[in-house]
Amino acid sequence: MHVVNHIRTLIENGTLKPGDKIPPEREFARSLKISRASLRTGIGYLAAVGVMQVRHGVGTFVADGPPEFAKAYLSFMGALHGFQPWQMFEARMILEGNLAAFAAERGNEEHHARLSEEVAEMFAAIGNPTDYLIHDVLFHRIISQASGNPILAALMETITSALYDNRRKTVEYSTDLRESAEMHREIYRAIRARKSFEARELMNQHLRLAEAAQGIEPSTGRKPARRNGKPRKGRTQMSPHGLAQ
Numbered sequence: 001m002h003v004v005n006h007i008r009t010l011i012e013n014g015t016l017k018p019g020d021k022i023p024p025e026r027e028f029a030r031s032l033k034i035s036r037a038s039l040r041t042g043i044g045y046l047a048a049v050g051v052m053q054v055r056h057g058v059g060t061f062v063a064d065g066p067p068e069f070a071k072a073y074l075s076f077m078g079a080l081h082g083f084q085p086w087q088m089f090e091a092r093m094i095l096e097g098n099l100a101a102f103a104a105e106r107g108n109e110e111h112h113a114r115l116s117e118e119v120a121e122m123f124a125a126i127g128n129p130t131d132y133l134i135h136d137v138l139f140h141r142i143i144s145q146a147s148g149n150p151i152l153a154a155l156m157e158t159i160t161s162a163l164y165d166n167r168r169k170t171v172e173y174s175t176d177l178r179e180s181a182e183m184h185r186e187i188y189r190a191i192r193a194r195k196s197f198e199a200r201e202l203m204n205q206h207l208r209l210a211e212a213a214q215g216i217e218p219s220t221g222r223k224p225a226r227r228n229g230k231p232r233k234g235r236t237q238m239s240p241h242g243l244a245q
Helices: 002-012 025-032 036-048 071-081 085-106 109-124 129-146 150-167 178-192 196-214
Strands: 052-055 059-062
Touching (some): 036 129, 129 150
């Protein structure tokens, strides 16, 4: 949060503007007097919520992509009216299935390369749910950008950010992320092959599985009690579907 607050201040006072590149990792960590690992965690959070964009081999930049449409308002209205999980999934089904289809039709080689990179990062982060969630978020963000419709991308950004803020509080209880990574890989392959119908169907299948899993996961913030390496009867492990919860 030290990193997050520091960068927020730099943006608010105009020191950093959209598209600006932040200092190299070693230099930035030294100036903040924190470890490079802590810096990467902070940058990862900012990337997941859409403030920063990490370009591997190039550097980290202040995002200049589609804005969020009243994220704070969405969160406030959710608290006021008690948005239900199924309502959020319904909104995602309407948006993301079509975004995946548009991405298959309109995405370019750069989008394909970035999706491939995020899939590889998801497999590499299977043992680290917090890192996995960040790459899950970025994967879905790239799809919305590849759709070629900035209005839909901005709407999806608002929903994704609201979901991430909630999901990051419980993602550490997730188990067996390999299934989720494999599903994302199938979505990526359909988009790369420009199979719009298949991309839409795979995305919708991913969301349906995640919604079903969320309905049976623990309602408390404690890890499921285990007996002989298995969850105790009556308690269920968190779904492996990352952001989709």
